[in-house]
Amino acid sequence: MSDITQKKREQIAQMWNARGKGLISHMELEIEEVSTEGVKVRMPFNPDFCVDREQTLLHGGILTALLDSVFGLANFVAIEGVSTMATLDLRVDYLRPAHSRADIIVRAHCFRQTRHIAFNSGSIWFDGHEDAEIARGSASFALTHGETSMFEAIRKGKAS
């Protein structure tokens, strides 16, 4: 059940590589684990995302953006035939100040899917400090299904 096909893996890689522009490419995310049970993604430290002059404290907004992105990936992996998804709502709790220059690790999964809606939850911590979560989030997404996935559309450079 947790194994995903080679075809899907290739699609995932394509999807992330296709995002040559935009926030996701700017975050330089690296997929560490991917299965229908959930995904684990690494974001390298980036001084652009800090609020202080010393550049050691991340702004909460980037953690929110990271959760939103990784939920999207988790849904794409877990849900068969998803064509488009739009975030309906998002809740994030900032559990600790994000004070470090370590890489960030995010784990997220889709814990329930229906034809129209996906429900997600996820956690963020600094690499090596899984016991000290810095943020936790949950979200719901509106889904559409179809032959052409949005990632196919990205590859072809057309709108889905």
Place this chain on the structure above:
Amino acid sequence: MDLQTVNANVSRVPFFRFLNFEVQSLDNLHAAAEMTFESRHIGNPVMEYYHGGIIASLMEAIAAIAVRPDFAEAPAKPINLTVDYLRPAVKGPLYACANVTRKGKRIASVSVISWQTAREKPIAEGLYHFLLV
């Protein structure tokens, strides 16, 4: 706190430069900003929609400024947020207006709305909590 000083402080925050916004109005418990569209803000590269996380980030930034316009000294600490996404945000400027619904000794609640063409057609609405101690 005058707008010029606030915007000078905004320009010193790396992440605020990444967002690229300007505070346009500021009075007691209200703040409004305009964000300039950048390709690094894109979430959906096919449609060139803003990333939801960038919209939430702008709303969090302006909410914090509404609570503490002198954020350069001691910024309000974000506790949590909820955002409702109502419409996709397309290429172009994005506006956000924050209204502090309650400011106590320790906690503040801030309601934020963001829009593009008209305030009556909001892109997203958010509720943000901050710790003031």
